[in-house]
Amino acid sequence: MKVFTEEGGAIVGKRVIYIARKVEGPHLVRKSGAHRGLQGKLYDVEAYIDLPIEKA
Numbered sequence: 001m002k003v004f005t006e007e008g009g010a011i012v013g014k015r016v017i018y019i020a021r022k023v024e025g026p027h028l029v030r031k032s033g034a035h036r037g038l039q040g041k042l043y044d045v046e047a048y049i050d051l052p053i054e055k056a
Contacts, residue, residue: 027039
């Protein structure tokens with residue numbers, strides 16, 4: 001399993017599970033067109049990809 005610990009590291013998945021000490025937000029943000037998403041901050045977090053994005 002890869003572990004990202006540097007600033008700017010990212011994970012991408014259809015479903016991500018996290019365990020955090022503190023959560024800020026979530027705030028509604030615009031994604032594309034009429035689509036919206038949620039954005040927030042997680043502190044002291046561990047996150048895991050539960051459902052990966054399918055490769056085409």
